[in-house]
Amino acid sequence: MEKQKKTTPLRKDIPASDKWDLTTLFKTDGDWEKALKQISADAAALEAYKGKLGESAETLRDALKVYERLQQNDELVGSYAFLLTAGDAGDSVNQEKMGRYMMAATEAGARTSWFDPELQSIPQDTIEKWIEREDFKNFKIYLQKELRNKPYILSEKEERLMVLHTEPDDTAHKAFSMLTNVDLDYGSINGEPLTQTTWSTFMESSDRNIRKDAYTQFYNTFDKHKNTLAALYAGSVNVDVCKARSRGFKSSIEMALFPDKVPLSVYENLVSTVRANFKPLHRYYQIRRKVLKLDPPESLRHYDVYVPLVPDVKKVTPFDDAVEILRDALSPLGTEYTDTLCTGLKSGWVDRYENQGKRSGAFSAGAYTGYPYILTNYKEDVLRDVFTLAHEGGHSMHSLYSAKSNPFLQYNYTIFEAEVASTFNEELLFRYYLKNEKEPKIKAYLISTRAADILATLYRQTMFAEFEKKTHELVEGGTPLSVDVLRSEYRKLLVDYFGPEMVFEETSDLEGLRIPHFYNAFYVYKYATGISAALALAEKVVNGGKTEKDNYFKFLCSGGSRYPIESLKIAGVDMASQTPVQSAIDVFARLVDELEALV
Secondary structure (H helix, E strand, C coil), X not given: CCCCCCCCCXXXXXXXXXCCCHHHCCCCHHHHHHHHHHHHHHHHHHHCCCCCCCCCHHHHHHHHHHHHHHHHHHHHHHHHHHHHHHHCCCCHHHHHHHHHHHHHHHHHHHHCCCHHHHHHHCCHXXXXXXXXXXXXXXXXXXXXXXXXXXXXXXXXXXXXHHHHCCCHHHHHHHHHHHHHHHHCCCCEECCEECCCXXXXXXXXXXXXXXXXXXXXXXXXHHHHCHHHHHHHHHHHHHHHHHHHHHHCCCCHHHHHHXXXXXXXXXXXXXXXXXXXXXXXXXXXXXXXXXXXXXXXXXXXXXXXXXXXXXXXXXXXXCHHHHHHHHHHHCHHHCHHHHHHHHHHHHCCCEECCCCCCCCCXXXXXXXXXXXXXXXXXXXXXXCHHHXXXXXXHHHHXXXXXXXXXXXXXXXXXXXXXXXXXXXHHHHHXXXXXXXXXXXXXXXXXXXXXXXXXXXXXXXXXXHHHHHHHHHHHHHHCCCCXXXXXXXXXXXXXXHHHHHXXXXXXXXXXXXXXXXXXXXXXXXXXXXXXXXXXHHHHHHHXXXXXXXXXXXXXXXXXXXXXXXXHHHHHHHCCCCCCCHHHHXXXXXXXXXXXXXXXXX
């Protein structure tokens, strides 16, 4: 009998117990409709204060209450629409909801674009006096941060234009996404379609010929469109430069770092520390060449860097079992933390399994009220998915503590901090598995996977960060970003980071034209700083006492009440120094030592 092909289920066929419970946001779609209309109503209510913000402390306070209500409702409405679409993007009703929310939010943004400029026009000494009042307690930190923006706030008309340009400014990113994910035909390999999604699967194949064919075919496709891709990325960089100059920043990177109050030295320390520690990275690639038996004259190639050094192990972990493993692994954080997380994971926080139209990958996303929702596409026989659950659970618990500990306008933590709590949980889970796993093959797999993860997050993202800094500096210095300029700069970085073990193809430098993160400039460095902070904090909490754990929870509860460098310093990590990055590199070096002994 022919084996029946397994099909991906429809959304409606997934049991309710395996999907997130969105009723903590809205009980019914009708409630959502009312809240959607309220966005426009609140924008109109705020307009009534136009020209009056500086009249008195009471007037400003009342206006801020309306502004807070508008922002909180906007977040709630948008969250609900986003989660519905993530669960099934093919559902036209979900698409319509998302579209209607975007239209309402854009209209409200344009109608209230006067708010920041008028707020900034209130004399500094006046507003500093007002925010010391008790009735400004929930607005004090928000206002202090807003006042810091004062030198870069434009006139009302100019701010309105900036808001109206939000969607057009994203055109390069949208066109890039459509081109690379929809329009380009990458062909097939041995009858299997080659796509942006399946690319990683081919690169992990144990058959080197398959890896080579997939790599060659994939990048040959990009080569045919290299001028278009270069023009799109150049357009995105030009928008960044234009925005920075419009607001009066000295550079694009200064504009990007300003909201988080991150000194440029943090970015530069990351790059310089990583560059000073290429030795363990290059030794890792030496080990990789030996394990893959690529003896001279054969060389390590760019298509050899993702195949697992230890073949994937089969370890079946049902979802509920994974939750209990997390309970044990994260026990250094105490029972309040683990009970809250594990109860949530089993009771409505998580959309667990794949269905047709569901977004791939995983994420954590919620609002100030309601559950801190998690999307996964969990597979019981994939050990990495347990780590994914730990990662997203870290995000959600961070969000939960932030929301519980802060008023709405100061609860949101920054992206700089976001990857800390998630990677912290992964590190604790890794330590748990390594301590309790008896099977040598699984231990080897864990070590090789952990080394690869740190490499990808610390070294690779720093390489990306270097590229972004260089491309923006070129434009700011008057050099257009032609396809040859972009490829030349990226190839220099490839040679430096991969070292003498690697031989590149003619098309290898086209990788610089296919990274989606580059369309959100100066974002990727936060992955590298995040894992550095997380590894340092995990060491402190596991080997420390009550003080170290309490300090970590102070960080989780900070939300947006402090700037990220300050909140991490309270937790016990000084990201303004090179020490956390160096410590993370030392962890990677030790894993490379263990890996060399095992393989």
